[in-house]
Amino acid sequence: MPQNLERAIPLRSVRTKNSSKDWTSDSDGSDKFEWDSDGEAEASSAPAMRNFDAPGPSTLSSNGWINGEPPPTSLIEGYVAMGFPKEMVVRSSKEIGHGDADALLELLLTYKALGDDDDALGNHSTSGCNLPIVEDDDDLDFENWDGDDDTGGRESSSDDSGYEEFLREMSDKDEKINSLRDMGFSEDEANMAITICGVDADLSVLVDSISASQVTEVCHSRNLSDHQVTARCFDSFGGKKRARLIEESKKKRKRYGGGAQGKRPSSDGSDEESMPLPNPMVGFNLPGYRGPSMTRVLPELATGPPYFYYENVARAPKGVWAKITRFLFDIQPEFVDSLHLCAAARKRGYIHNLPTENRSPLLPLPPKTxxxxxxxxxxxxxxxxxxxxxxxxxxxxxxxxxxxxxxxxxxxxxxxxxxxxxxxxxxxxxxxxxxxxxxxxxxxxxxxxxxxLLGFPKDHTRGFGKTQRYKSLGNSFQVDTVAYHLSVLRDMFPNGITVLSLFTGIGGGEVALHKLGIHMRAVVSIEICKANRKILRSWWDQTQTGTLIEIDDVKSLKDDEIASYVHRFGGFDLVIGGSPCNNLAGSNRHHRDGLEGEHSSLFYDYFRILNSVKSAMANM
DNA sequence: AAGACTCGGATACTTCTT
DNA sequence: AAGAAGTATCCGAGTCTT
Known part of the structure; x- marks a missing residue:
């Protein structure tokens, strides 16, 4: 739901300038809600995420920085604001440069995950350093099996002594990589397997992991949907806590030099970038559109708990959904146009790990014309x-x-x-x-x-300015659509559920659950717009008996706080939210730069928090 | 080839509120 | 008087469909 770009940008430190509203609340002031974003404004502050196009060859200069330039301080601060240790940011920048925000973030997440998972590795552990720098082939992580270009590759040498030490610490990993290479696997494959399974995994486990990945790759190349990949493929993976690693490993680079709108040349052509929208856009099934019954089997690491539900505009720039999918465990999006459920079109993509059988629509059915x-x-x-x-x-x-x-x-x-x-x-x-x-x-x-039309109770947003109400509503879920997908939770959780709601907006997800008759024992909601928070609180107090905790700034929600909520509520049953679409929506003439843009960090917050929850729950 | 559609943003201006 | 909120007008292109 809600949100604005503003939030997208990390920088609290920067907030000063625009005064008026604090970043936490939406840009507009009163209302901004859900996802969208209005946020470009902050761009200026946004440090980091800019990517420059020129993909030129990366070179390591004598000062240890790729391309010879240290990252701007603002960039480092931006990542620090996102929760990464400064040292890690600096190190990562040295490894792969700072021009490619995607690659940098990926590396940071990998480091962080590895560090979190295994203290023994220490921060440095990360051998992530071995991660290939920028490959062109991009997206398909699992793709280049054959080429091990990386190996000798990177002359990462560098003069930075600290960096070298760092590398030395990775000896354990290197050893395993060498073993795997001796067995005929590429370095890429070895790196990925270690990223997924952990550096301490047995060699046999790593081998299994690579095999499983290959199966996945085959399925993808055949355009099979994820549900056709058997869970068995992933059985060999390590504990649940590794879940978050998966994505990171998956997204290996998609970087392209192009500008935001990215038309990336796509070396191989076809494939990943393209994610054709279905026509009719009816998702996996809809009432009245009974297609062939499909049952999907998700990879084990993608399954709950918690269940999660992510939403965004269907017509995002090319490559965006492919990228989001990679982050979210390779689960294929369910594209639905709410036109089939109510009187207004709303083409959206939903990535979730909910069952798709035995759904039931909200009653009474909304007007369809x-x-x-x-x-x-x-x-x-x-x-x-x-x-x-x-x-x-x-x-x-x-x-x-x-x-x-x-x-x-x-x-x-x-x-x-x-x-x-x-x-x-x-x-x-x-x-x-x-x-x-x-x-x-x-x-x-x-x-x-x-x-x-959107399925909210009458006067749900009443009491706020018209502009704000339009803004909040324009960024909201279509309740009936979301409720249809969430309806499977009713029988699964007869005693109610606990929910972590990101970019809550005016509470489309909460209203859907309520209308489904699903009791919410507790909801932890993150919403930057003050007006939206008030709207949710008002509705909550009138209709709910559970606990509602409202947080204004997604950036402030760090792992330890998440863990404390997980502990307090016994885990979350559902993590729900859409991320702002300011830079994705077609209506935006100014900065439609997809996830490569400067204001795209909110999606990564969703990703970060989801993985943090998974990790905390795995440790319960 | 032409049409249709898109969770928008920046700015100047006016009006309302404190 | 100053700030907040509302109003109006400007601003195209990417992608898909017909």
Whole structure:
């Protein structure tokens, strides 16, 4: 749900500038909600995540920095704000440079995970250093099995003595890598297996891991969905705590030099980057769209507890969903257009590890067409406006002059109006989701009408400014859609569930659970917008008896605090949330730079926190 | 080839609130 | 008077569908 870009950016330290609102709350001030983002504003502060395009060859200069330049202080601070030790950031930057935010983050996460998992390794352990620097082939981590280019590769030498020591400490890992190479595996494979299984894993376990990865790769290359990969593939993996490592290992590099919009050349062509959207966009199944019954089997490491549910816009820039998928355990997204469930389109992708059988829709069923939703408007609806559904409800609405111009054009033409006028009016109506509320009078939806279409209780957002309400609603879940997916939890948790809700917004997930009759014993909610927090609190106090804890800044939620909540509530049954889409949404003309952009860190927060929860629960 | 669609952002201005 | 909030207008392109 909610969120803004602002939050995306780490820097609390930087907050100063924009004063007014604290970053924790949305950018707009009052309301910003859910995911989206409005956040670009902060960009300036955002340190780090910029990637420069030129992929040129990386070279290690005499000062120990790749490409010869130390990272800007702001960049380091940005990662430190994300929770990484400064020393680790510096070291990582030296290893792979700071130009590629994706690679750098990946390496940091790997280091961190390894360090967390195995103290014996120490921070340095990470041999992550052996991780290949930037490979071109990217995405497919499991891809280049054959090429072991890396080996000799990296002359990482460098003058940095600290770095060398670091390398020395990795001897244990190197030894295993050598053994695996002797067995015919590439260094990449060996590295990945160690990343996944841990440096202390037996050689046989590492071998099994590589074999399992190869199976996965084969499945992917055949375009099989994840559910077709048997869990058996992953049985050999280590403990659950390793779960978070998986992704990191998976995402091995997708970097491309291109700019944000990234069209990456895609060396091999086809494949990963492309993740075609289904048509019709009905997900794995929908009421009334019974396709072939499918049962998916998730990799063991992807299964709960906790269950998790991640959402974002379906039409993100190319490569974004492929990347998100890699982070989230290679689970294939379920793309659904809420158009099939209610009267408004809403094309979204959902990555979750919930069962997909025996779902049930919320009752009563919501109106599925505009006329069912607003029968009163039928009286004024011109026959040449044949819309039956609204387009995606967004955060911005038409200004009054739009209505005025439409009215003026229609009143000055006959009936029916000429084609040119019809075309203009139809375009405006589609663009702004206008409804006919009077003779020749097309007006924007009111906030309460949007609440209705999105499945929220009446007046859910009432009491706040209209602009804020539009913004919050535009960034929200479509409750019926999400509830359909979450409905499987009802029978699984008859005594209620505990929820960690990221980017909560106005509580679309919570409302869905409530409408499903699922008791929430406790909800820990992270939402930057003050107005949204108030909206959730207000609704909670009126409808719930469980515990609600609201946190404003996702960046402040660190591992130890997560662990304390896990301990306090006995773990979380569900981690739910969408991440801001400011830089993903097509409507954004300014900074649609996907996950490569400067404001894309919120997704990584989701990822980070999810893995932190998994890790804490594994240690319970 | 043309059309349709997209959880948006920056800015200037006006209006409301403190 | 100053700040907060609301209003209006500007701003395209990537991707998919027809």
């Amino acid at each position: 505009i006329f069912e939703a607003f029968p009163h408007d039928k009286k004024w609806w011109p026959s040449w406006d044949q819309r039956t559904h609204f387009n995606c409800l967004q955060t911005c609405t038409a200004s009054a002059p739009v209505t005025e111009r439409i009215q003026q054009k229609l009143s000055s033409s006959g009936n029916p109006p000429p084609q040119s006028v019809q075309k203009y009016v139809r375009h405006q109506c589609s663009k702004w989701n206008l409804v006919w509320v009077g003779k020749d009078k097309a007006a924007p939806l009111e906030p309460h009408e949007m609440e209705y």
